[in-house]
Amino acid sequence: MTDTSAPLRKDAARNRQRLLDAATELFATQGLGVTLNDIAHHAGVGVGTAYRRFANKEELIEALFEERFREVADAAQRALADPDAWTAFVTFFERYLQMQLQDRGLTELVTNAPVRHEKVNRMRTEIAPMITEIVERAKRDGHLRTDIEATDIIFMTIGLTAVMDRTRQVAPDYYLRLFDVYLDGFRAEPSKRTALRVPPLTVDQTHEVTTKS
Amino acid sequence: MTDTSAPLRKDAARNRQRLLDAATELFATQGLGVTLNDIAHHAGVGVGTAYRRFANKEELIEALFEERFREVADAAQRALADPDAWTAFVTFFERYLQMQLQDRGLTELVTNAPVRHEKVNRMRTEIAPMITEIVERAKRDGHLRTDIEATDIIFMTIGLTAVMDRTRQVAPDYYLRLFDVYLDGFRAEPSKRTALRVPPLTVDQTHEVTTKS
DNA sequence: GAAAAGCGGATAGTATCAATCCGCTTCGTG
């Protein structure tokens, strides 16, 4: 990526990697709101070191998330290669949601990408047509009801990630329950329902996650 | 509410009302994050005046939202009085979501009430059993599938308000489209589907609402 | 072993917001 000129000194290269690792972890667990200072301390290096390697947080985000988006694109590619359009549809969105469960930063970027992130926006516009095709294929195939558009599926994921963010601590997989309900609403043949895979939250759990501090 | 002792001077009473009106509007349109300074300026009074009437923002929130929650409780009460359990179910949640569409502050309080708001929490625990009963009644009645719990419906609303928050500027009613899909997934008799009431968002609209600043 | 490269973290700069204080204005009662 950045190998122009200056070959880094051994300790500097090691610290750079530590910073990337720390940033990956913190973006995933806390979201993109973490500061470069947080990242530096978590990496066990001084703040100065962080700022010498990366001018600011944006640069770090661009460096790390191109790879994440690449994974999404790969999953979409694989879905398009699957001969079964409905399985492909379900599997892709499950995978997509799971990636977001494991990386809050990814969710923030897909639901709310600041325009300044060129790379991120380029990846988004690369992925969008693949998602549309996954959806259209499931419709053509007769498994997905035809009055649903790809944009609806996108908003479904936005809603589900909001639920995910609340329930993550208490029942990380809960969102799959609502995803199953959505699938039952999306299916062209409504009688082909399957059982919900995960249990509901109890009233106490619900109360807990809707009450702060 | 606060009529203990001191009858306010005429100008003071007028300013107090202006502050309440401004707060109502700003909480509804911007959410609870607005500052007392914002509210004071929007009311056309000085900051000092705001702080003389209300010790802090919390006090103002308590004063205003007890009424809002009362409206939710009333809607639930009316739903429980409706002889048709499914209509009651659909109508209540539509009304509940619409109230949230019109008041971001309400959404913030129901999805994330800070524990310090005693009144708000009291109202929430007053409303919760009514919601449970609306859901249970629809199940007993044979219209709502029996593997769904009231907590699932709560999380549905949390997801839908997240969608609402993104689409409000571009197509305020869009969330109803996903609500309809949910209803199709929730119905005990899946063949009784109805058409989606609102159109999808275009790709451009979707791109617009998932891109910031 | 000397120069270059890198390091740490104290610190300066910036922004946002809560809350107060006090000189001035308005109210309303005698």
Place this chain on the structure above:
DNA sequence: CACGAAGCGGATTGATACTATCCGCTTTTC
């Protein structure tokens, strides 16, 4: 109508949170 009480405005202080730099010291490299 005058005068004391009540109210007013908003500049200002203080707290918090974060960004980014600077410089004396350390490590690497040749």
